[in-house]
Amino acid sequence: MTSTGEAVQFWVLAVVAVGGALGMVLCRKAVHSALCLAGTMIALAICYMAEGAVFLGIVQIVVYTGAIMMLFLFVVMLVGVSSADSVKEVLKGQRVAAVVGGLGFGVLLCAGIANANLHSFQGVGAANQAAGGNVPGLAALIFTRYVWAFEVTGALLITAAVGAMVLTHREATEVKQSQRELAEQRVRLGTQVTPLPAPGVYARHNAVDAPGLLPDGTPAEISVNPTLRQRGQMRHLGSDLLRRMGELEQSTAGWLGRKAPKPRSGAELARVESEETEQREVESK
Amino acid sequence: MNPVNYLYLAALLFTIGAVGVLVRRNAIVLFMCVELMLNACNLALVTFSRLHGNLDGQIIAFFTMVVAAAEVVVGLAIIVSVFRTRHSASVDDTNLMKL
Numbered sequence: 001m002t003s004t005g006e007a008v009q010f011w012v013l014a015v016v017a018v019g020g021a022l023g024m025v026l027c028r029k030a031v032h033s034a035l036c037l038a039g040t041m042i043a044l045a046i047c048y049m050a051e052g053a054v055f056l057g058i059v060q061i062v063v064y065t066g067a068i069m070m071l072f073l074f075v076v077m078l079v080g081v082s083s084a085d086s087v088k089e090v091l092k093g094q095r096v097a098a099v100v101g102g103l104g105f106g107v108l109l110c111a112g113i114a115n116a117n118l119h120s121f122q123g124v125g126a127a128n129q130a131a132g133g134n135v136p137g138l139a140a141l142i143f144t145r146y147v148w149a150f151e152v153t154g155a156l157l158i159t160a161a162v163g164a165m166v167l168t169h170r171e172a173t174e175v176k177q178s179q180r181e182l183a184e185q186r187v188r189l190g191t192q193v194t195p196l197p198a199p200g201v202y203a204r205h206n207a208v209d210a211p212g213l214l215p216d217g218t219p220a221e222i223s224v225n226p227t228l229r230q231r232g233q234m235r236h237l238g239s240d241l242l243r244r245m246g247e248l249e250q251s252t253a254g255w256l257g258r259k260a261p262k263p264r265s266g267a268e269l270a271r272v273e274s275e276e277t278e279q280r281e282v283e284s285k
Numbered sequence: 286m287n288p289v290n291y292l293y294l295a296a297l298l299f300t301i302g303a304v305g306v307l308v309r310r311n312a313i314v315l316f317m318c319v320e321l322m323l324n325a326c327n328l329a330l331v332t333f334s335r336l337h338g339n340l341d342g343q344i345i346a347f348f349t350m351v352v353a354a355a356e357v358v359v360g361l362a363i364i365v366s367v368f369r370t371r372h373s374a375s376v377d378d379t380n381l382m383k384l
Binding site: 001002006007010014017018021022024025030033034037040041044047048051052053055056059060063064067068071072075076078079080088090094095098099101102103105106109110113118119121122123124126127128131134137138141142146149150153156157159160161163164167168170 | 286287288289290291292293294296297298299300301302303304305307308309311313314316317318320321324327328331332334335336337338339340341343344346347348350351352353354355356357358359361362363364365366368369374377
């Protein structure tokens with residue numbers, strides 16, 4: 001039997017590990033899955049240390065949660081953070097069959113463990129002490145009995161590194177366009193010849209998510225970064241702000257004795273107002 | 286508490302990982318599930334090492350970690366190169382060789 005302290009530690013860590021694993025499978029976004037998996041791996045690392053495998057526990061934290069999970073997060077960044085899983089089922093009934101099959105598999109595994117004759121245990125304390133510690137014990141084994149496997153893993157790691165470089169290498173198939181060619185192409189297409197307008201030109205909002213206003217007061221969506229637009233993080237200017245700015249323009253024109261600018265079109269104001277009421281309804285829900 | 290409980294935990298984590306591989310469609314999450322299965326195996330190996338009182342189980346778990354690192358490097362490189370050509374990380378979209 002192990003100590004009570006280890007029992008308490010095991011039950012706490014087991015809950016964390018299983019919760020993290022379930023979270024990894026159930027979260028729809030890849031980033032959340034990666035964070036759940038990192039939690040599970042840290043819990044497992046503490047389990048290793050509790051079982052006397054101190055070196056493996058440290059390696060688990062350094063290699064798995066440190067290096068491998070960061071690699072995962074980098075690839076998630078490359079592939080796109082927003083790439084959520086599709087809920088569409090391609091094979092009919094596959095998910096239900098997978099869950100049922102998994103349950104059966106788990107029951108079989110647990111039944112096998114329960115039937116095994118594992119009523120006593122020896123602990124690695126004696127083995128660690130004989131070699132003068134966990135790390136010297138592992139080193140003695142790696143460099144004597146398992147030295148061939150160790151050499152082969154070295155070759156495997158080199159092959160993997162070369163393979164990754166070969167797989168992700170991209171030959172430049174077209175010549176990089178110069179600034180002159182880009183400018184000529186812009187004029188030829190004619191969609192947006194001038195540079196894009198800057199966001200938030202009014203002094204009230206100079207954040208990049210606030211669209212700049214055109215002379216007639218309508219927001220210029222093109223002035224906001226396309227990434228923010230796609231994520232739906234563009235700040236919508238309220239209708240009363242637009243109206244107040246219209247009044248300001250009118251009074252300025254009056255002071256300067258200029259012709260007043262064209263009042264803001266009613267359709268634009270109505271669109272903004274309907275959006276606002278929609279938002280309020282969503283919030284009240 | 287009997288250390289066999291660690292084996293039950295390993296079995297549970299392995300099962301969750303296997304179900305995840307079958308259920309999920311995002312290639313990155315599939316890889317994470319495979320990693321979870323490898324970790325569950327490592328936990329079982331460390332527990333066996335403790336049950337039998339020698340360090341060989343820990344050595345094998347160590348080699349498993351090395352192989353897992355190599356596997357992740359190549360696998361993620363494959364995902365990135367597939368994403369470049371197909372613009373998708375979903376395993377359902379990798380169907381060029383389908384009849």
